[in-house]
Amino acid sequence: MDTRDALVRCGMEILTEKSFASTGIEDILKCLNVPKGSFYHYFDSKEAFGCAVIDSYAAYFARKLDRLLLDPSCSPLQRVANFIADACQGMERHHFQRGCLIGNLGQEMNSLPEAFRVKLEAAFLDWQDRLAACLRLARSAGELTEAADCEQLSVYFWIAWEGAVLRAKLIRDSSPLLIFARGYFSGLPYAPGHSGLIVPLS
């Protein structure tokens, strides 16, 4: 891994944990033990670095979504449940210190360079597209009713999801993710005859 990649990776880890404002370039350098000149060799500014970190996180998360939402071994709705279970395990593994980098920066947007805004929203729109595709598969597979508006259901998912991650971090417990999962799944427009009994997490 070259130094630029290592810096971006370190930035991803730090910015899932704390705010951009409270993160200094020194914090990034410290975790890699590289000199300041090295940072400025790769990035013109903290803003340019932030942009690279957002891009990298968005790409990482899209890969994670593809892995889970395109999994042919289970039904489309089960894949959505699996995403939630995976995120739950991820947050537990990091003791609820890490949330969603896009949500973190989105919350902080008023204090951030305007260039971040478009990138953050683009990440949400990309995740929405991926989830909407999965929900359309659920509709085709007879899990959701034919009238299900998969795009709206996907937008709603990500809106509520970010609130759940925020709250899980705050109370350092995965129960908000579970409550979100139950609330979202219990409100889905299941096809007639579908049990609707996908419980993402127990």
Place this chain on the structure above:
Amino acid sequence: MDTRDALVRCGMEILTEKSFASTGIEDILKCLNVPKGSFYHYFDSKEAFGCAVIDSYAAYFARKLDRLLLDPSCSPLQRVANFIADACQGMERHHFQRGCLIGNLGQEMNSLPEAFRVKLEAAFLDWQDRLAACLRLARSAGELTEAADCEQLSVYFWIAWEGAVLRAKLIRDSSPLLIFARGYFSGLPYAPGHSGLIVPLS
């Protein structure tokens, strides 16, 4: 209004807009034109000030909730819809610069004094209690089914709500609040015979 109240009020306005980390005591002083000594006369530290601001915001928001959720002129579920409409107007009025102070600080919690955590969660729990009471009224009034778990529905509301406010701020548009409202209301367990056609906002 005395100086302490004015300082807290100013802190509430600033912290609904930007992060605690990026807010200096100077920003507070600037908006009131008082000297630094005056700030330290009332507050031992920025942390003590932050605690006072959280308490004051939580009390302000609880009063707002009571005004809307105890309104005898409309049905309990309509009151919930009215809360969303009110928040929508509030965000528009401030050009989506202001979000939820509790959500903002909750997101930033990893970088904040630990004393904030309990206060932030206490505010959510208080709002949950108030909304759950309103949902129980909706159940008694025959809007929700008798099996409705009003406590869970309330917890779910606030989890998802914070995500909606975050996203509305990010894209500077109220559509995330509308999508949340439609998603939440369409997933409610309406009593048999209830049309379920409460649309909070058009």
